[in-house]
Amino acid sequence: MSVKKGDVVFHLQGKRPDAKFLGYSIAESDGYIASERPPDPGEWGYSKQFYKADLRGLVEFENPVFLEELFHIKNDRLREYFSFKKKSRKLENLFYVIQSDALQCQNGAYLSDASEELLSIIFETIEMSNSTGIPQRTTVKTGEAWKRVKSRIGQQRFSEEIKKLYDSKCCFPECDVMDPRFLIGAHISRWSDNFLAMGNLSNGLCLCLFHDKAFEYGYFVLNDEIQIEAGKNFREDGSVFAVTLKKQFGEKLRYKGPEDAINFVREHRERFLYGE
Ligand SMILES: [Zn+2]
Structure with missing residues (x-):
């Protein structure tokens, strides 16, 4: 053990x-x-x-x-x-x-x-x-x-399930991080937004640490087609961070949830397009 x-x-x-x-x-x-x-x-x-x-x-x-x-x-x-x-x-x-x-x-x-x-x-x-x-x-x-x-x-269990569902790979377009130590089974909608959605695998994304934080802090959001869009905290400041992120705007996230995630991405978007 x-x-x-x-x-x-x-x-x-x-x-x-x-x-x-x-x-x-x-x-x-x-x-x-x-x-x-x-x-x-x-x-x-x-x-x-x-x-x-x-x-x-x-x-x-x-x-x-x-x-x-x-x-x-x-x-x-x-x-x-x-x-x-x-x-x-x-x-x-x-x-x-x-x-x-x-x-x-x-x-x-x-x-x-x-x-x-x-x-x-x-x-x-x-x-x-x-x-x-x-x-x-x-x-x-x-x-x-x-x-x-x-x-x-x-x-913990949720995070493990999500990683399995995504074959332990970051689902941000073109990102090839596969090292499990750099991956997170993250929630799209937060606990406080949607209590019932906590254990729902359709509310999960497998992201690398970099993309997890970028999503968590609203540097990007997802539209109803699950494409990447700029979130309200995105700054076009010429940094490598901003440039690599911006390259994927308009691209689709490699979403693998069992059902669609529209309600979850809407909740996330509420916060990072208009809210907070
Ligand atoms: Zn990534």
């Missing part, structure tokens, strides 16, 4: 009975093997190599999710999930096991896979725990964080 750039990484800290999920962050790089020692290698002190991933900003839960409480409240569902995984022989690295008929934290499983299903079991616990007398304020805060994480996971 390995961490990929953009992954959501949850932090499970401490030993039982104090072990808790205290928040999450986003991986800034793919995981890699480093010989540089972490500040507190703990039980891994003997090791000469360490698995490392650079993380961006820790988002802390207002109230951490305690493992003890989790094992108690979600015992049945966690057992069910464990048996199902065992049966299906899907190799998933879990942070817990069933030992002597009890849920146990896996020794050294500091890096465990977490499917969306497992994550909902973990984080919906708190939502459910209302009936067990735990204050509601816990519920709301962790629930909100979980919602953000879910949307983040959704976005």
Whole structure:
């Protein structure tokens, strides 16, 4: 198992009975093997190599999710999930096991896979725990964080799907960027403009970093025929940037969405021809 750039990484800290999920962050790089020692290698002190991933900003839960409480409240569902995984022989690295008929934290499983299903079991616990007398304020805060994480996971999945749909190639005319590290599965219409359109593949474009930013900042827009036109932030200042962009005005974008994108490009255009 390995961490990929953009992954959501949850932090499970401490030993039982104090072990808790205290928040999450986003991986800034793919995981890699480093010989540089972490500040507190703990039980891994003997090791000469360490698995490392650079993380961006820790988002802390207002109230951490305690493992003890989790094992108690979600015992049945966690057992069910464990048996199902065992049966299906899907190799998933879990942070817990069933030992002597009890849920146990896996020794050294500091890096465990977490499917969306497992994550909902973990984080919906708190939502459910209302009936067990735990204050509601816990519920709301962790629930909100979980919602953000879910949307983040959704976005990641969307981006991957879009790249696949476009055979990992920038769809701006004549652009031949194919390096996945330079490609983005972008939305045509923004979240705030069209909430329902977030997961719709017809609302996606695979663009290289350069064309993604140019589109995002309104240097170009798309007309109803999906041809490139100057957006309101385009400046004809003789720069290489402006010249290469202008060359493609009037050309069609290599759009591959399952349905047409007219409503989405209109929304984008609203902002960058007349709006904002
Ligand atoms: Zn491009």
